[in-house]
Amino acid sequence: MFGKDFQRTYALTDQGVKNVKAGAFWTVIVNLVVMGGIGILYLLMSHFMDTLTENAPLPAAWPLLVMLLVFIVLSLVTHIQQYNATYGLVYGEVKNVRIRLAERLRKLPLGFFGNRDLADLTETLMGDVNRLEHVWSHCLGYLYGSYISTAVIAVALIAYDWRLALAALWGVPVAFALLFGSRELAKRNSEIAKAAGLQASDGIQETIENIREIRATNQENRFLQQLNDKIDHHEKTLIKGELSTGIFVNAASAIMRLGVATTILTGANLILSGKIDFMLLFMFLLVITRVYAPFDQALALISEMFISQVSASRLMEIEDTPAADGTEDFNPAGHDIEFQNVSFSYDNKEVLHDVSFMAKEGEVTALVGPSGSGKSTCARLAARLWDIDGGRISVGGVDVSTVDPEVLLSDYAMVFQDVMLFDDTVMENIRLGRHGATDEEVLAAARAANCDEFVQKLPDGYQTPIGENGSKLSGGERQRISIARALLKNAPIVLLDEATASLDVENETKVQAALSRLLAGKTVLVIAHRMRTVQSADKVVVLSGGKVAEQGSPAELLAMNGIFAQMVRLQTQGQSWTIGK
Numbered sequence: 001m002f003g004k005d006f007q008r009t010y011a012l013t014d015q016g017v018k019n020v021k022a023g024a025f026w027t028v029i030v031n032l033v034v035m036g037g038i039g040i041l042y043l044l045m046s047h048f049m050d051t052l053t054e055n056a057p058l059p060a061a062w063p064l065l066v067m068l069l070v071f072i073v074l075s076l077v078t079h080i081q082q083y084n085a086t087y088g089l090v091y092g093e094v095k096n097v098r099i100r101l102a103e104r105l106r107k108l109p110l111g112f113f114g115n116r117d118l119a120d121l122t123e124t125l126m127g128d129v130n131r132l133e134h135v136w137s138h139c140l141g142y143l144y145g146s147y148i149s150t151a152v153i154a155v156a157l158i159a160y161d162w163r164l165a166l167a168a169l170w171g172v173p174v175a176f177a178l179l180f181g182s183r184e185l186a187k188r189n190s191e192i193a194k195a196a197g198l199q200a201s202d203g204i205q206e207t208i209e210n211i212r213e214i215r216a217t218n219q220e221n222r223f224l225q226q227l228n229d230k231i232d233h234h235e236k237t238l239i240k241g242e243l244s245t246g247i248f249v250n251a252a253s254a255i256m257r258l259g260v261a262t263t264i265l266t267g268a269n270l271i272l273s274g275k276i277d278f279m280l281l282f283m284f285l286l287v288i289t290r291v292y293a294p295f296d297q298a299l300a301l302i303s304e305m306f307i308s309q310v311s312a313s314r315l316m317e318i319e320d321t322p323a324a325d326g327t328e329d330f331n332p333a334g335h336d337i338e339f340q341n342v343s344f345s346y347d348n349k350e351v352l353h354d355v356s357f358m359a360k361e362g363e364v365t366a367l368v369g370p371s372g373s374g375k376s377t378c379a380r381l382a383a384r385l386w387d388i389d390g391g392r393i394s395v396g397g398v399d400v401s402t403v404d405p406e407v408l409l410s411d412y413a414m415v416f417q418d419v420m421l422f423d424d425t426v427m428e429n430i431r432l433g434r435h436g437a438t439d440e441e442v443l444a445a446a447r448a449a450n451c452d453e454f455v456q457k458l459p460d461g462y463q464t465p466i467g468e469n470g471s472k473l474s475g476g477e478r479q480r481i482s483i484a485r486a487l488l489k490n491a492p493i494v495l496l497d498e499a500t501a502s503l504d505v506e507n508e509t510k511v512q513a514a515l516s517r518l519l520a521g522k523t524v525l526v527i528a529h530r531m532r533t534v535q536s537a538d539k540v541v542v543l544s545g546g547k548v549a550e551q552g553s554p555a556e557l558l559a560m561n562g563i564f565a566q567m568v569r570l571q572t573q574g575q576s577w578t579i580g581k
């Protein structure tokens with residue numbers, strides 16, 4: 001009952017399962033104690049009835065009265081225990097599950113985050129865990145305890161009088177069958193509502209982020225209308241979901257309660273035919289209302305339980321993503337990067353096939369090829385942002401998949417197109433390159449990256465805040481900041497994605513000058529877009545459709561007269577057209 005499947009279905013920790021078991025145990029005890037109390041009440045009332053009819057001596061009731069008192073006290077004590085077990089203990093579970101998730105996130109390959117919507121991830125950490133918390137504390141122990149105690153009570157009632165027992169309890173399995181039948185519907189509705197919710201929050205975020213462009217192009221009405229539609233759609237999916245599960249839950253509750261009517265009917269018949277006395281019917285009615293009570297609470301929450309399984313499976317998806325861990329002991333012999341027969345897939349779609357090449361220390365290796373041929377993927381894999389499916393990637397002879405990503409990355413500096421800048425001062429944005437660098441070191445890097453000149457023109461120089469994601473800076477300026485960061489880090493390996501963004505000639509020359517300072521003596525892997533870079537590279541790897549089509553020095557490749565030679569010809573033609581205009 002509380003095995004691995006149960007643990008996965010509700011995303012519980014080992015301790016969480018223990019807590020739910022304790023909650024279920026105390027629920028069983030509480031329900032049985034209450035039933036015991038009702039049994040004594042029944043004996044006591046029978047005794048009084050006898051006293052009235054047959055003048056039986058009253059004092060004989062004393063032991064029963066004392067027992068009733070004992071049961072009342074027991075009931076109080078066990079209720080407190082149940083409360084502590086179901087609510088108190090389970091609350092700790094929220095913390096544990098969040099910590100477990102955060103630990104997991106820390107160890108996941110960095111590529112995982114590139115692929116996930118961050119709103120979605122936050123929703124899992126906060127929203128999904130909250131939703132589950134309610135189920136852990138209010139449902140599981142209660143419901144599973146009630147299953148067990150009801151089974152015990154049902155056996156006792158059947159032994160006492162099977163006709164009345166059947167009349168009283170037939171509704172319970174029918175109600176549950178109905179609910180479990182509706183489970184898929186509840187889950188599907190919840191998935192739809194969740195997707196609609198994410199769309200709406202994405203829409204809000206997108207509108208805020210792009211408000212400038214939207215205003216500039218007079219698209220406000222259109223965007224607001226789209227946003228309204230998304231929010232409306234979310235609301236509708238929520239109402240539809242609530243309504244359909246509500247119908248099932250209420251129908252189930254009503255069916256269970258029909259048991260009262262059938263018990264009265266059956267009981268009345270049995271009394272009329274002299275088979276039972278009134279007191280027995282009375283006791284049955286008392287017992288069954290007590291049997292229904294815990295189920296009623298559980299029923300009200302059962303749709304939440306089903307829906308929470310969607311939350312739990314989102315949590316488990318994160319837990320099931322293989323972690324990228326490894327040794328912190330990273331002592332490579334030099335920093336040559338070698339790809340040996342590497343294959344790699346995104347979402348089961350293979351995008352690199354049998355890729356082999358070597359990027360030597362002290363050399364610039366250019367990756368070229370049409371868009372989508374796998375250049376960025378190769379660069380990301382070199383830094384172990386993802387783990388590969390087959391083959392081997394090594395740095396200085398050490399397989400990168402055996403090294404802790406944090407340790408590995410300390411040997412890499414990355415200058416990518418989508419430079420991430422933070423809403424902080426220029427100084428702090430550059431300092432991100434190396435935690436703890438002094439102001440002098442930051443300034444030296446900034447100068448070497450040709451940042452100084454434009455930073456001096458900012459109102460507060462290096463202390464000027466640069467706006468979220470550097471919105472106050474031009475493309476070339478942002479890139480130079482990211483080069484300054486890389487210079488400050490001074491890592492032996494540089495991964496560089498040349499910007500395709502059109503930089504003006506002055507900016508481009510400055511970026512180039514900054515880059516040549518950064519690249520000297522390093523292992524450089526560059527995703528090259530400009531012929532100038534390609535032709536001055538020590539080695540060129542031409543990718544096409546995820547395979548290495550050609551590799552060698554630019555001169556060798558030109559002599560081969562293959563794809564590379566053709567690309568050079570095309571680009572040269574392109575240039576002569578521009579000049580000729």
Ligand code: ADP
Pocket residue numbers: 114115346347351369370371372373374375376377378
């Ligand atoms: P390039 O840098 O040469 O333009 P990429 O390495 O970006 O090529 O892409 C190689 C292939 O992998 C393309 O088909 C692209 O659509 C796919 N791809 C790239 N990134 C992802 C991703 N995060 N998830 C799924 N597919 C991706």
